[in-house]
Amino acid sequence: MATGFATNTTKQAGEYLVAAELAKKKYVVATFAGNVPEYDLIVADEKGRSIPVQVKAIWGGDWHFRADRFMHIEFDEESQTQKGFKSRRLKMPDLIFVFVVLSENHDDRFFLLTQKEVRDIIVDEYRSWMKKIGGRRPRNPRSMHTIIRVRQIEMHENKWVLIDEMMRKAG
Numbered sequence: 001m002a003t004g005f006a007t008n009t010t011k012q013a014g015e016y017l018v019a020a021e022l023a024k025k026k027y028v029v030a031t032f033a034g035n036v037p038e039y040d041l042i043v044a045d046e047k048g049r050s051i052p053v054q055v056k057a058i059w060g061g062d063w064h065f066r067a068d069r070f071m072h073i074e075f076d077e078e079s080q081t082q083k084g085f086k087s088r089r090l091k092m093p094d095l096i097f098v099f100v101v102l103s104e105n106h107d108d109r110f111f112l113l114t115q116k117e118v119r120d121i122i123v124d125e126y127r128s129w130m131k132k133i134g135g136r137r138p139r140n141p142r143s144m145h146t147i148i149r150v151r152q153i154e155m156h157e158n159k160w161v162l163i164d165e166m167m168r169k170a171g
Helices: 005-024 115-132 150-156 161-170
Strands: 028-031 041-044 050-058 063-066 071-076 079-087 096-101 109-114 145-148
Touching: 005 028, 005 041, 005 050, 005 096, 005 109, 050 161, 071 115, 079 115, 096 115, 096 150, 096 161, 109 115, 109 150, 109 161, 115 145, 115 150
Parallel strands: 050 096
Antiparallel strands: 028 041, 041 050, 063 145, 071 079, 096 109
């Protein structure tokens, strides 16, 4: 996983690529350079409607998250218990996440999901994995690290219509 300068340039590249794609679709986009905790962009249409968008960019591999951001996790001694894996209520379930796989060849890939869809993928995968390993993580039993892989969200690739749908809901 990249750190420091590389992380910032990856994040910035993803945000500006998403902003450019949305501008090509006739939306106005404001970027915040990481200064807003819940989202990275505000997208507006010609009617003055606007929606927030979160961008997650990588050069390859997987997107990393803390599972406890999306679910309640309880511990029983050194094991994570199944009863604790309940989905968290989200403040902004319709917040759009745009996952970006960056490419040096300009073959960047975009996947669009709501935060609720992201949460459901993470919760389902985490529950399943923890059940397989008996609730005890091999290296660090208290770790809540989880990932989203491209294969998990492929059906959402280039689903730009989600922006249009959420914009209509905002009006």
